[in-house]
Amino acid sequence: EAGALWGGRFAGGPAPELTELSRSTHFDWQLAQYDIEGSRAHARALARAGYLGDDELAGMLGALDTLADAVEGGEFRPLATDEDVHSALERGLIDIAGAELGGKLRAGRSRNDQIATLIRMLLRDHAASIRRLLVDLIDATASQAEAHPDAILPGRTHLQHAQPVLLAHQLLAHCWPLVRDLERLRDWDRRADASPYGSGALAGNTLGLDAELVAHDLGFAHGVENSIDGTASRDVVAEFAYITAQIGIDLSRFAEEIIIWNTKEFGFVTLSDSYSTGSSIMPQKKNPDIAELARGKSGRLIGNLTGLLATLKGLPLAYNRDLQEDKEPVFDSITTLEVLLPAFTGMVATLHFHTDRMAELAPQGFSLATDIAEWLVKQHVTFRDAHEITGAVVKFAEDHGLELDELSDEQFAQISPHLTPEVRTVLTIEGSVASRDGSGGTAGVRVREQLAALTARVRVL
Numbered sequence: 001e002a003g004a005l006w007g008g009r010f011a012g013g014p015a016p017e018l019t020e021l022s023r024s025t026h027f028d029w030q031l032a033q034y035d036i037e038g039s040r041a042h043a044r045a046l047a048r049a050g051y052l053g054d055d056e057l058a059g060m061l062g063a064l065d066t067l068a069d070a071v072e073g074g075e076f077r078p079l080a081t082d083e084d085v086h087s088a089l090e091r092g093l094i095d096i097a098g099a100e101l102g103g104k105l106r107a108g109r110s111r112n113d114q115i116a117t118l119i120r121m122l123l124r125d126h127a128a129s130i131r132r133l134l135v136d137l138i139d140a141t142a143s144q145a146e147a148h149p150d151a152i153l154p155g156r157t158h159l160q161h162a163q164p165v166l167l168a169h170q171l172l173a174h175c176w177p178l179v180r181d182l183e184r185l186r187d188w189d190r191r192a193d194a195s196p197y198g199s200g201a202l203a204g205n206t207l208g209l210d211a212e213l214v215a216h217d218l219g220f221a222h223g224v225e226n227s228i229d230g231t232a233s234r235d236v237v238a239e240f241a242y243i244t245a246q247i248g249i250d251l252s253r254f255a256e257e258i259i260i261w262n263t264k265e266f267g268f269v270t271l272s273d274s275y276s277t278g279s280s281i282m283p284q285k286k287n288p289d290i291a292e293l294a295r296g297k298s299g300r301l302i303g304n305l306t307g308l309l310a311t312l313k314g315l316p317l318a319y320n321r322d323l324q325e326d327k328e329p330v331f332d333s334i335t336t337l338e339v340l341l342p343a344f345t346g347m348v349a350t351l352h353f354h355t356d357r358m359a360e361l362a363p364q365g366f367s368l369a370t371d372i373a374e375w376l377v378k379q380h381v382t383f384r385d386a387h388e389i390t391g392a393v394v395k396f397a398e399d400h401g402l403e404l405d406e407l408s409d410e411q412f413a414q415i416s417p418h419l420t421p422e423v424r425t426v427l428t429i430e431g432s433v434a435s436r437d438g439s440g441g442t443a444g445v446r447v448r449e450q451l452a453a454l455t456a457r458v459r460v461l
C-alpha cells in the first residue's frame with residue numbers, strides 16, 4: 001500500500017471500504033505545513049539524541065524544505081491511497097530523501113502525539129487572526145459611537161421602550177462582549193501553549209528525545225506534563241470551539257439589533273448598498289443578509305461545539321480514532337468566522353444612522369417615568385410612594401392620550417401634591433440621559449470615559 005505507515009503485521013491490504021472511511025486528507029491537509037514544521041523539530045531532536053548524524057540532519061532538513069515548497073506550490077498532493085496528512089508527507093519525504101534517510105524520521109514519534117501538537121499549532125495561528133478581525137469590528141463599532149456622541153435612542157427591555165440612552169452607549173454595549181471574547185482567546189492561548197510532541201503513542205518515548213526543545217522549536221512555552229493526557233485530551237480544542245461559538249452568539253445579538261433597526265417600522269438605520277442584498281422578485285427590496293447570515297451562522301458554530309463535546313464524552317484514555325472527528329467542526333468554525341467577521345465589520349462601518357428618527361421615538365412610551373420617580377425620591381418621597389405616584393401619572397397620561405411632559409401643572413398637582421412644576425426639569429430626554437452619570441451610566445461624560453477605557457483595554461490585548 002503506497003504511503004501506509006503500518007502494514008507489517010497485516011496479511012493483506014485494507015478493504016476499499018475501510019480506506020474510504022479512514023481517509024482524512026480532504027480536511028487534515030490543512031495541517032501539512034505544521035506537520036513539516038513538527039518534522040523539522042523532531043529531526044533536530046533525533047540528531048541531538050544521536051540518531052541522525054550532521055549530514056543526515058542537513059539532508060533531512062533540506063528534503064523537508066523541498067517537500068514544503070512542493071506542498072506550497074501544489075505539486076505535491078495527497079493520493080487517494082494516503083490515509084492521512086502524516087502518511088502522505090512521509091511518502092513525499094521518502095520520494096525526495098530516499099527510504100534510507102526518509103525512513104528514519106518516524107523514530108520516537110506517533111501520529112497520536114503529532115496530531116495533538118499540530119492541531120494546537122493551527123488553532124493558535126487562527127486564534128491570532130480571529131483576534132485581529134475582532135479588533136477591526138470593535139474599532140468600527142467604537143468609531144460609530146464616537147461619530148454620534150449626542151444621538152439618543154429609546155433604550156429597551158423586553159423590547160419595550162424603557163429609558164432613553166445614548167446611541168453611543170448602546171453601540172459600546174455590543175463592543176464589551178467582543179472585548180471579553182478577545183480576552184478569552186488570549187487566556188485560552190495559555191492553556192494551548194504546551195506541546196504534546198514526545199508523548200509518543202501514549203506512554204512517552206524511549207529514545208531520550210528532548211520534548212522541551214521540540215516544544216520551543218514549535219513556539220510552545222513547554223511540553224505537556226503527562227503523555228497520556230497529551231495524546232488523549234481535546235479540551236483545548238473544545239474550548240476554542242466554545243469561544244468561536246460565543247463570538248457567533250455575540251455577533252448574532254448585534255445582528256438582530258441591526259435587523260430590527262433596519263425595518264421600516266423602526267427606521268433607525270440604512271445599510272450601505274455594498275453591504276446589503278436585493279430580491280430576485282421584489283425590485284424594491286434591500287435586505288440585511290450579512291446580519292441574517294451572522295445570526296444563522298451562530299447556530300452552526302454552536303453545533304460545531306456541541307458535536308465535538310458529544311464526540312469527546314465517554315472516550316476512554318488514551319488515543320481513540322474518534323478523536324479524528326475534532327478537526328472538521330473546528331476548521332469549519334474558523335472558516336465561518338474568518339469569512340463572516342470582515343463582512344460584519346464592513347456592514348457596521350458603513351451603517352447610516354437616522355438620529356432624528358431615534359430622537360423622535362426616544363421620549364415616547366413614557367420612557368421618562370423612572371425619572372419622575374427618582375425626582376420624587378430626591379424630594380424625600382419614599383421610592384415605594386414615588387413608584388405609586390408615577391404609576392398614576394402614567395395611567396392618567398395613557399387615559400388622556402398625552403405624553404408625560406404634556407400634563408399641565410394642575411393635572412400633576414391633582415395626582416400628588418409632591419408633583420410641583422419643578423418636576424418638568426427631568427422631563428426632557430437630554431436631562432434624563434445626562435442625569436444617569438453613575439459609573440457605567442449613559443450620561444455623555446461617562447460614555448466618553450467608557451470609550452477611552454475600551455480603547456485602552458483593546459490596545460493591551
Ligand code: ARG
Pocket residue numbers: 024028084111112115319321323324325
Ligand atoms: N488522523 C488521526 C487523527 O486525526 C491521527 C492518526 C492517528 N491514527 C491512529 N491510528 N493512531 O486523530
